[in-house]
Amino acid sequence: MILAAASNAKTFWYVTRGTGVVALLLLTASLAVGILTTSRWRSARWPRFASAGLHRNLTLLAVAFVAVHVVTTVADGYAPIELKDAVIPFVSAYRPLWLGLGAIAFDLLLALIITSVLRMRLGYRLWRGLHWLAYVSWPVALTHAFGTGSDARTGWLTAVGLASLALVAGAVLVRLAFAEGTPPRRLAGAGAAVAAVLALLVWYQGGPAQTGWAKRAGTPSNLLASRRAPVPVAAPRRVTVALPRGPFTASLRGELRQSTNMNGLVSVVITGRLHGGPGGSIRIDLRGQPAEDEGVAMTASGVSFVPAGTATVYTGSVTSLAGRQVETRVKSEAGQQLDISFALNIDPASGAVRGSVSGQPA
Secondary structure: OEOOOHHHHHHHHHHHHHHHHHHHHHHHHHHHHHHHHOOOOOOOOOOHHHHHHHHHHHHHHHHHHHHHHHHHHHHHOOOOOOHHHHOOOOOOOOOHHHHHHHHHHHHHHHHHHHHHHOHHHHOHHHHHHHHOHHHHHHHHHHHHHHHHOOOOOOHHHHHHHHHHHHHHHHHHHHHHHHOOOOHHHHHHHHHHHHHHHHHHHHHHHHOOOOOOHHHHOOOOHHHHOOOOOOOOOOOOOOOOOOOOOOOEEEEEEEEEEEEEOOOOOEEEEEEEEEEOOOOEEEEEEEEEEEOOOOOEEEEEEEEEEEOOOOOOOEEEEEEEEEOOEEEEEEEOOOOOEEEEEEEEEEOOOOOEEEEEEEEEEO
16 A cells, blocks of 8 residues: 655645744734724825725735635644534534634634625625624634644744734724824723733733643643654764665564544554664654554554664655555655665554564665
8 A cells, every 4th residue: 555645744734834824914914904094094105095905905815824724724634623613613622712713713704705795785884894803803813823823832923923912002002093082082992902912911821821731722632642743762872873874674672552533543653673783763653544454544654763873863654554564765864765664563452563674775
């Protein structure tokens, strides 16, 4: 059986993360432009219709990125997220509250686009009232990004969130400065904007920024200990040694761990050490549908191999799987490729793995 490369799953993972962040930035920019447009500011070089056009195009582009974000999240399959979870709030098995907020933000954006298309039939006053959905979708989307995003504790996402908050808060303050009304009312509006920003920051520091948020956010237990990318079992010493440049044989001793997620996908992780040959650590990650022979019909895979006494890491994927016979191909950063074959004997009761290994330069 020829298997899909693990890089396909990683591609969905990175596209999902990237499109989510870009969509948030576009929605932030659209909201800021919309707020400033209501102040009726214009100049000879920048007429009002230019601001309106920019606001509209930014919103449409944000919706397009959100759509890609949703599709790639579902297609990735790593987390138990279905297409219905993107439009029906709070029904997902994966972080239901925070994913539900994302569904609400998406639904509000869809309502905004549909009502804008039907603007002439709805009338200006009704359309204008519905258009305030844009102001609601942005804080919901930002909370979703912090609550369910895998990068919630990283510095760059914190910077993106703070920059988005600062931009929208600044636009609100500028709008209030030019708004009609008494100074107390404008000061009250400015105070409310600042209070909302502070409240979100306090929640972020006490929630997503803290260790253990993934579990508290509602991540299924079988995903908490899993890893998307294969990593070596041990961190070998960094010394200069000759890498395997010819055929080799070795024996393998290790263990097998298996889990099944909410969608029925089976994840199998085999880790072990080579005895003989180049020695070192090996890890094989397999994922797919359960097979009739209690095996796995694979859809994604990943392999990592670290020869003993070196920091060189070979990474690759499984190329074929037939019973207990596993064929893999791995490659180092320097470009050296190895074909490694495994003949495995697995004890179902204990998960212990024994077998023979043979390899040769590809």
